[in-house]
Amino acid sequence: MTDLFKPNRRHLLTLAAGAAAAPFAPAILRAQEASGRVVMSTWGGDYAKLLTQNIEDPLLKPKGLEVVQDAGTEPTRVAKSIAQRRLPRGSVDVICVQAPAAYDLEDAGMLEPLDEGKVPNLKYVQPTFATPYSIPHIYSPQVIAYSPERVKTPPKSYTEMEAYGGKVGILDNSYIWVAMAAALKQQGDPGKIAEVKASMEKLVKAGAKIYTSTEAFAPGIKSGEIDVGLVWHARVLFWNKGGVEMTSSFPAEGCMTYVSSMCVLKNAPNKAAAFAYINAALDPRAQRGFADSMGYQPTITNAALEGEVAKRLAMPEGTKLLPAPYPQLSAVRDDMNDWWRRTLERR
Known part of the structure; x- marks a missing residue:
């Protein structure tokens, strides 16, 4: 595979022109400390159903986390987050967007920095897909x-x-x-x-x-x-x-x-739960589940596909x-x- 572009810090893009990002205290919460409710801004349809099937029900509900999906088109959901960017606490914890939109949101200063302390499974992300502001869910x-x-x-x-x-x-x-x-x-x-x-x-x-x-x-x-x-x-x-x-x-x-990204907004009301959600999205069980049920490739190094699923998802040589x-x-x-x-x- 050709190495994908690894973004650095950039100029603010026009979608947030004139919007100064509000200061936020650094998050010290970790995925392991999660409790309560997490609001997930996502597309509806098949993807939303498989989030429930592969992440929310098997990995988060047993830990006592309540997941609320806020489904809609990407432009509508991004616009909502931009409208709330100056609030100390917004209404969304995690936002699912295509990777270019994640880049834009980071450019606008709206995303919480991520590291292995907050999201332990980041250490397994393939270097090709790694960024400091989002997780690559699937590709x-x-x-x-x-x-x-x-x-x-x-x-x-x-x-x-x-x-x-x-x-x-x-x-x-x-x-x-x-x-x-x-x-x-x-x-x-x-x-x-x-x-x-x-x-x-x-x-x-x-x-x-x-x-x-x-x-x-x-x-x-x-x-x-x-x-x-x-x-x-x-x-x-x-x-x-x-x-x-x-x-x-x-x-x-x-x-x-195509890379589907998950990001934690800086004004997320429950950051610990948000970190727990994206950490679960990088769990090998969730990654293999999306591969089997929806055909997307894992983005982590410890979720090798086997058997029928590996054969079905194999790409032609030289792709x-x-x-x-x-x-x-x-x-x-x-x-x-x-x-x-x-x-x-x-x-």
């Missing part, structure tokens, strides 16, 4: 998913997928990943997403289907509304288990690596996994978000 390569029934010659690049026009599916909440794939193929640099606006506008105008939830992608393939689309390989495996006929094609130019270029994304994110909304409104 998966972005692939071209397609219907093997209707697509006889699998697309091997973004350009070949793009040729399917109105039979392409795009996840609205992950459009930035589609832009990175386009930039990787067309510009040779996944960070040059502003340069592929015209290409993506052409795809939208050709009738590409935009799905507001990840869960809607599989029915689109199954019904024949779409034939291809970019999505995480884990999702293809997960939907296969659910009976949807779908196959992954790994782009020859390389696969962008190139590429990191999301966090600094470049942050620099243009607001402009890209505005452009994407306008593009969809003009359809």
Whole structure:
């Protein structure tokens, strides 16, 4: 695997422009001291259900921790956290976001620093994924998913997928990943997403289907509304288990690596419980559970997969996994978000 970018401290990004982070006393609480309630800001759907199945019920409830899920789209949940950033105590303890958004929140000074004293299982995180402000919960390569029934010659690049026009599916909440794939193929640099606006506008105008939830992608393939689309390989495996006929094609130019992160907000009302939650997310039982049930790869060194699960999640030899270029994304994110909304409104 190609080493992923390891972020350092950066300039405040525009999502929090003008917002001075309120001072907070350093946390001295540890995961082992957890009690009470922990509020988890997360996506809904399958992911939320599997948090309950693999982390909350087996690992936290026996310790007396009550978990409350605050489910919603990532932009809505991030906006809520930003709105509460000056409060001494916010309403959320742990927030689940894609890794680029975690980078943004750290840039805005909103995240609690993490270490092995607070989160003991951090010592097992693969160095490739380690950051001082979040835990990498799970990861998966972005692939071209397609219907093997209707697509006889699998697309091997973004350009070949793009040729399917109105039979392409795009996840609205992950459009930035589609832009990175386009930039990787067309510009040779996944960070040059502003340069592929015209290409993506052409795809939208050709009738590409935009799905507001990840869960809607599989029915689109199954019904024949779409034939291809970019999505995480884990999702293809997960939907296969659910009976949807779908196959992954790994782009020859390389696969962008999706990482789902968990972060503790600086004004979390129960930091000890928050540390306990993310520590449990790095437990080998939880990591293997997500691998088996949802197809995501573990991010820790002590959760090697075996047997049928290892075989099912194995990637083709020579697969190139590429990191999301966090600094470049942050620099243009607001402009890209505005452009994407306008593009969809003009359809």
